[in-house]
Amino acid sequence: MRLRVLADSTIPIYEQIVSQVVFAIAAGDVSSGELVPSVRDLSQQLLVNPNTVARAFQELERAGILESRRGLGMAVTAEAPKLCAGRRKEIVRGHVRDALRAAAAAGLSAPDVHELVDDEWPRLAPRNGRAESSR
Amino acid sequence: MRLRVLADSTIPIYEQIVSQVVFAIAAGDVSSGELVPSVRDLSQQLLVNPNTVARAFQELERAGILESRRGLGMAVTAEAPKLCAGRRKEIVRGHVRDALRAAAAAGLSAPDVHELVDDEWPRLAPRNGRAESSR
Amino acid sequence: MRLRVLADSTIPIYEQIVSQVVFAIAAGDVSSGELVPSVRDLSQQLLVNPNTVARAFQELERAGILESRRGLGMAVTAEAPKLCAGRRKEIVRGHVRDALRAAAAAGLSAPDVHELVDDEWPRLAPRNGRAESSR
Amino acid sequence: MRLRVLADSTIPIYEQIVSQVVFAIAAGDVSSGELVPSVRDLSQQLLVNPNTVARAFQELERAGILESRRGLGMAVTAEAPKLCAGRRKEIVRGHVRDALRAAAAAGLSAPDVHELVDDEWPRLAPRNGRAESSR
């Protein structure tokens, strides 16, 4: 499981970690029962304070996605894949909703938004497989 | 100029005010030279701390969209319509970019995002002119 | 709202704060819409680090019991009284269940447990109103 | 001596092991001079880290309940039955005291607690001899 955080994002680091763990599990990168990297390892890998990672893990535990195996670390729960699939959808949906609210308030139409999406998508990451896709 | 503020939104209130003033000017609801409501009036109308309105106005002044008329209040500048048209675009584009970033991190494709947009758009506000639109 | 924490308890301080806020709301000491003491005030009153109080508030917020009023502080939600009544019951029930599990594993009977309760109850606090009560 | 450990309990595993050995001896399931299962055997039987079992045995040794027989393993001491009878009582009493503290903090009365006990006792384990008992 390879994570990345952007220190200068407006999104808190611990929340970025939460999302990325959710995405990794939803994508099947980590399976139920597997241990995620330890707080210490992950904090070194991400160049982030251990407390920040611990906070992300705590949230994931309360969400039923991780469970602590005493003395071993944090493991992916049996329900995690299902929970993460749903959560992934909701995270993205929330951001889309925000964008649409702004677009509507600005007086744009649905086609306007679609145009913006097609305009911005290719500019995102270096290579996003299906970025230039269809439509 | 009629503004609305969502107290429970994750978007800061002052930023909501800024955006709505920008949108109102870009839409031609308020014209160059017209006065906007006073900090006091607007804060009462929106049930919001006067400091919050003041901060929004300050930001609009720094952006060259509003200018203070001594003894009268804040007025829409001559350049405001042009500035607001551009800014409106950037505000929306910024939110769209956020949504795309989340979508990409979640492993979605461009078509997935378009689907989400079509899914969410009709659910927005009660009345959104072209909400049931085309495509 | 007057809270007390026991620094030497095995129960984490932040959890003690959570429970006591829940109990105070369930008891009607604080009502929906009221602000609870600020993180800073409470941390001074309890002689505890502000972070510890903040963590308790965070939990209460995620539980839907408190909500942050931006710039003002944390307020008791409309649903809090109902939530707290239920939660209070579950907190106590959990402790009772623990005790019964131990009692059963030790081979005690229900009457044995009742006897223990009557034996221990009066020894609790200095004065507990109905402590010497009935039965 | 048949022990059971609940991996998801909030009570540390080593403490569960200590309690169950104490209860078994107090109940006369194992007698003075008898050997208890080896750390290795017990850890395999309970699916638990050997260190955890070792720690439990260490504690039981310090309490004078077990003593090591060089080359043979750990044996129940002569004083164990008496010690365990007392300790069993204190273990249960401690849990009861915890429950009462929570109940008192929640504003419950002694009758309330008795009611909770009668409510929860039958729900405990499948077979608890006198669970449906009297009162």
Add this chain to the structure above:
DNA sequence: GTGGTCTAGACCACG
């Protein structure tokens, strides 16, 4: 080794 709690204190956004 693992995570959990807590302190101390900085810095920030918001109002």
Add this chain to the structure above:
DNA sequence: GTGGTCTAGACCACG
């Protein structure tokens, strides 16, 4: 003024 995030680092229980 308010809460939110983050760092740094100590200490502890558990395994």
